[in-house]
Amino acid sequence: MTHPAPESDEAAKARGRRNVVLALGLVAFVVLVFVITVVRLGANAAHQPL
Amino acid sequence: MTDTAVPSAEPQGRATPARWQDYVALLKPRVMSLVVFTGLTGLICAGRPMHPVLAAVAILCIAVGAGASASLNMWYDADIDARMRRTRGRPVPAGRVQGADALALGITLSILSVGTMILAINLLAAALLAFTIFFYAVVYTMWLKRSTAQNIVIGGLAGALPPVIGWAAAAGTAPLNAWLLCAIIFMWTPPHFWALSLYTSEDYAKVGVPMMPVVKGARSTRLQILIYSLLLIPICVAPAFTGLGGALYLAVAGLGGLLFLVLAWRLFRSRAGEAADPRNREGAQGALYDVKAAAKDARNLFAFSILYLFVLFAALLVEHVFGLGSLRP
Incomplete structure (x- = not known):
């Protein structure tokens, strides 16, 4: 069985930075969905009869 | 614009590790900025009051949708991009990003942008955005571009739709x-x-x-x-x-x-x-x-x-x- 060639330091650092950016993107998307939900709920609640 | 650091014409495999900036480059940020500008104009010209957060989300969806179609374009066109002086430095033909990664990014961002548009804005704006991505990636890139001299005439519709999407996002109609x-x-x-x-x-x-x-x-x-x-x-x-x-x-x-x-x-x-x-x-x-x-x-x-x-x-x-x-x- 052959093993893949070891990852260079440069490649490992680049992969780490890509993962950080991806994580930040995912967190931003979660926050975005939360904010959209709050705004849409607020708008709909304002239109409900008292 | 200079083009001094031009790699060779053929894809080089993974010559250097992909940086996150290479994935941003797949989205063609400069084209994205034009799309944002025209989409915003359509949204404002609709003249309907809109919550600023939802307006920002609509513009974000248009921008991400444009980026998604650009990534799909770069995936499909990597073979000819590699042989053209203007495009051979792009991430896929230069070997910094694999074609499959560009395809995955394009599909993912297409789904996210259209899905968010449906949830946050309205169905018409989402349908127009989905059509725009489809038209650019499939009709223009995969069909027209290599088959007819009228490619950019017909394909230009994809670049022309963002103001309609912006208008539809604000007003729910496209007059x-x-x-x-x-x-x-x-x-x-x-x-x-x-x-x-x-x-x-x-x-x-x-x-x-x-x-x-x-x-x-x-x-x-x-x-x-x-x-x-x-x-x-x-x-x-x-x-x-x-x-x-x-x-x-x-x-x-x-x-x-x-x-x-x-x-x-x-x-x-x-x-x-x-x-x-x-x-x-x-x-x-x-x-x-x-x-x-x-x-x-x-x-x-x-x-x-x-x-x-x-x-x-x-x-x-x-x-x-x-x-x-x-x-x-």
């Missing part, structure tokens, strides 16, 4: 004025792009992409640029008479349109695109958009067309943001 904004960009695209292709057509000829100067020759292209310019200007002026634009818009559209026609006429009378540019040959160095004297008129129209579209939409934005009235009572 005539929204489609008028679409028509302006649609008719603007051929003279804009063909002016550029008059001095970059050797790249397209080399890879067999049937751009108009390659198929019909420079003289026919210059004539068609003039015809499209004549058709474009009345459409650009029209919003002043449909209640969309006011006096400022009419002045900008009219005076700018006259200058546009003068430049198109000069280009028609020139010999732009008729002689081979040695700098476009394989291995040549130098700035991509440096042009020889004969192509000066093509470059002038290309540059002015960008300015013209920008000031047209900027005038509409200014009028609607500051409440300057339309010409109609």
